[in-house]
Amino acid sequence: MISKNATHFAFAFLVLLTAVSWGLNASGHAAVSVSDTIIIATMIIAFFKAGVIIAYFMEVKDAPRVLQLVTGLWVVGSCTALTCTLVL
Amino acid sequence: MTEKKQRHIPGEEGIWILILGDLMVFTILFLTFAYYRSFSPELFASGRAELNINYGAVNTLILLFSSWFVVQGCSAFRGGQRLLAKRSFCTAWLFGAGFGLVKIIEYREKVSAGITALTNEFFMYYFIMTGIHFLHLVVGLGVLAWMISRCRLHNYSPDGISGIECGGAYWHMVDLLWVVIFPLLYMIA
Numbered sequence: 052m053i054s055k056n057a058t059h060f061a062f063a064f065l066v067l068l069t070a071v072s073w074g075l076n077a078s079g080h081a082a083v084s085v086s087d088t089i090i091i092a093t094m095i096i097a098f099f100k101a102g103v104i105i106a107y108f109m110e111v112k113d114a115p116r117v118l119q120l121v122t123g124l125w126v127v128g129s130c131t132a133l134t135c136t137l138v139l
Numbered sequence: 140m141t142e143k144k145q146r147h148i149p150g151e152e153g154i155w156i157l158i159l160g161d162l163m164v165f166t167i168l169f170l171t172f173a174y175y176r177s178f179s180p181e182l183f184a185s186g187r188a189e190l191n192i193n194y195g196a197v198n199t200l201i202l203l204f205s206s207w208f209v210v211q212g213c214s215a216f217r218g219g220q221r222l223l224a225k226r227s228f229c230t231a232w233l234f235g236a237g238f239g240l241v242k243i244i245e246y247r248e249k250v251s252a253g254i255t256a257l258t259n260e261f262f263m264y265y266f267i268m269t270g271i272h273f274l275h276l277v278v279g280l281g282v283l284a285w286m287i288s289r290c291r292l293h294n295y296s297p298d299g300i301s302g303i304e305c306g307g308a309y310w311h312m313v314d315l316l317w318v319v320i321f322p323l324l325y326m327i328a
Contacts, residue, residue: 055214062207066200073196076326085184090327097322104315108206109308110149118148118155125159129166129319136173137327 053112061107065100072096087138094137098130150305158312161275165316168271169323172264179260186261187325189254194245195325198238199317205234206314209283209307216290216303225290231310232283235276242273268320272313279313282306 072093105122106112112119148155176183212227249255249262256266286306289299 052214052217058207058210058214062203062210065203069196069199069203072322072326073192073199077192077196085327093322093327097319100318101315104206104311104318108210108311108314110304113146114148115146121159125162125166129162129169132166133169133173133323136170137176 053107053110058107061103065103068096068100090137091134094130094134098126102126150308151301154305154308158308161312162316165271165319168268169319172268172323175260175264182259183261186259186265187327190265190325191245191248192325194241195321198241199321201234201238201241202314202317205231205238206311208234209310212286213300213303213307217297217300219297221290221292221295225287228283228287228290232280232287235280235283235310235313239273239276239280242269242276265324268324272316272320275313275316279310282309 076093102123105126109122111122208227208231212224212231215221215223215227254262256263283306286303288294289303
């Protein structure tokens with residue numbers, strides 16, 4: 052079982068990441084174009100958050116290796132495919 | 140002495156097949172959105188500018204809090220703390236309902252401004268993606284209500300943790316899908 056401290060830390064980290072990306076994007080929300088760097092950074096942060104939710108909230112961190120592998124592949128594969136489609 | 144770490148599937152295998160299938164369907168939807176965005180970036184950018192990022196961000200925080208209470212509830216259920224589990228699941232349900240309320244307010248604003256799924260391609264994807272996610276949320280609220288009912292005295296058994304874990308995993312999936320939908324529609328479209 053994942054320790055309570057680890058889930059508290061994961062939760063605080065997710066809230067912090069959301070607040071920071073909200074603050075950064077709120078100021079430039081009306082901008083017509085978004086640079087590729089911002090797209091890449093935003094997608095990496097989003098899928099990193101998804102990974103933290105899978106590992107700590109869905110308890111995949113303590114799950115069998117095969118489930119860790121499949122969910123990990125989804126995070127990395129989807130992030131890569133989506134970022135490439137958006138940027139290229 | 141080395142002790143082998145004990146690993147177990149949260150919930151049951153079936154729920155993970157459902158979750159992974161759902162994630163794949165949403166991934167195809169995300170990729171389709173990104174692909175068609177490349178043909179008309181100005182249209183998608185103007186659509187994004189019409190969305191209120193504050194609604195999206197507040198809803199992200201609401202779902203994170205809701206997920207966190209589900210984690211606390213599952214932990215309490217395992218530990219035999221029936222009342223604490225019930226309170227945690229009830230609070231998670233209220234946060235989930237709050238997400239639905241904010242989403243309805245946002246939909247209402249859009250429709251009263253004359254914006255629907257037929258307005259343009261961006262809003263077609265906006266309503267499809269958020270609409271399918273909203274349906275998942277409604278199902279999730281039903282699942283949370285079932286989890287609350289499992290905490291009642293005559294229903295409660297710590298052995299029933301597998302069903303509770305399945306419900307929790309489903310609710311976290313609703314959260315993690317929104318974590319990707321939010322930046323995709325509100326930040327970079």
